Amino acid sequence: MYTSDTQIRVRYAETDQMNVVYYGNYAQYFEVGRVEAIRQLGLSYKDMEASGVIMPVVEFTAKYLRPARYDDLLTVRTTLKDCPVDHRITFHQEVYNQEGKLLTTGKVSLYFLKKDTMARTGIPDYLAEKLAPYF
Amino acid sequence: MYTSDTQIRVRYAETDQMNVVYYGNYAQYFEVGRVEAIRQLGLSYKDMEASGVIMPVVEFTAKYLRPARYDDLLTVRTTLKDCPVDHRITFHQEVYNQEGKLLTTGKVSLYFLKKDTMARTGIPDYLAEKLAPYF
């Protein structure tokens, strides 16, 4: 299992008139969590794209337990429970506020695609190598 | 069953550097679909809030089958398969492009809450009455 934490400060723009973070904005928080999880492995998603592999989202689920509020300092926890064995990778994601309360849980699945042909491909070797010690 | 269609033109801001609509933006498209579904019943969500009932999202799922692209004229189809019997309401949502291709499917559950106390409440009578003929 590989787990990574990253912090995000809630922006004013991300609130709505219900005085909470708009439900759609968690997709961005989860994205930041995934990108930082990859960076903490010593890689970068930006470099992955540059080297020819893109990772579009194919499935997204979220449960909203408690609201996040303006200026909250959130912790986004991103977990890989399994090392991907084919073109699909699934991240489990949780958002906590500064009091340690669990606000949101989610699961995001992405495909590995070759950027030039959009054909499915396996997990890149450099990513598999970095993940191997955790599984 | 109650079904409603509404159209949305994809904005440049909604694309990302993968040349498709960012996956998080479908939450907004689904929101517009739900709001217009209520408006087509002769009600408005704005008035519901003003009369004391808010509807926060508690669960969200989406499957991304095909990408939406800049300037696409999308049809958002919003369906209630069951009339809500308690504080929870679930919308089934689909997004089609101008060629009739199904791009995205989703399901969004919301709670009816009293705005002043944030306590769960049932579906408002005026909404239940408007929906009754469809079930």
Next chain:
Amino acid sequence: MYTSDTQIRVRYAETDQMNVVYYGNYAQYFEVGRVEAIRQLGLSYKDMEASGVIMPVVEFTAKYLRPARYDDLLTVRTTLKDCPVDHRITFHQEVYNQEGKLLTTGKVSLYFLKKDTMARTGIPDYLAEKLAPYF
């Protein structure tokens, strides 16, 4: 002078906890206004990009006179006071609510650039021809 009107319904996502539209979202409203202004000429910005000309924004100003609110049906008025004579085009933009109140004024300047080289270029002939009758 060329003027075009288009309508936009304020989305819940576009409000913030001040119960008004977040100031940054007017950039999207103005974008929609410009794109529809071009469409009303019988062209499309999407096709312009496909034919090799992109139009990045180089300058943006906005004055916020009155707030827009959730579910408002806004009119975005987009005006070209002068036909562009070089690589720069400037749109004057106004946002009105459904009561005819002027909410926001703005001015957005963009460059015509060749997509492949990012070099400045003049206004495309097909756009100049469509605009000519108005000046």
Next chain:
Amino acid sequence: MYTSDTQIRVRYAETDQMNVVYYGNYAQYFEVGRVEAIRQLGLSYKDMEASGVIMPVVEFTAKYLRPARYDDLLTVRTTLKDCPVDHRITFHQEVYNQEGKLLTTGKVSLYFLKKDTMARTGIPDYLAEKLAPYF
């Protein structure tokens, strides 16, 4: 003069299909810059709102010199050139990338308003005191 720097990592969601940060998203970057400028004084905008003073934006200008790109680590520099003497406060804002290149300059003016009456008010004493040493 009071100057504050804060860093922002560009999110995938903030790019558009021109492969750069969408021009409207700088409003959020500038907002983060202002909020962190206030935090670095030992105050918080969140507390200001809670104590009854809100600060809506009344004017916004930006010049886009060079594009920001996905995953750039931006520095947002926020400067008060003058201490506000009435209900208006003006921030000068600059965005640099990780190579020290100036990407964007802007100016944002806000009003101090009483939250309950929306009447204009002067700068709160606690903010004026914190700023006094810099002018």
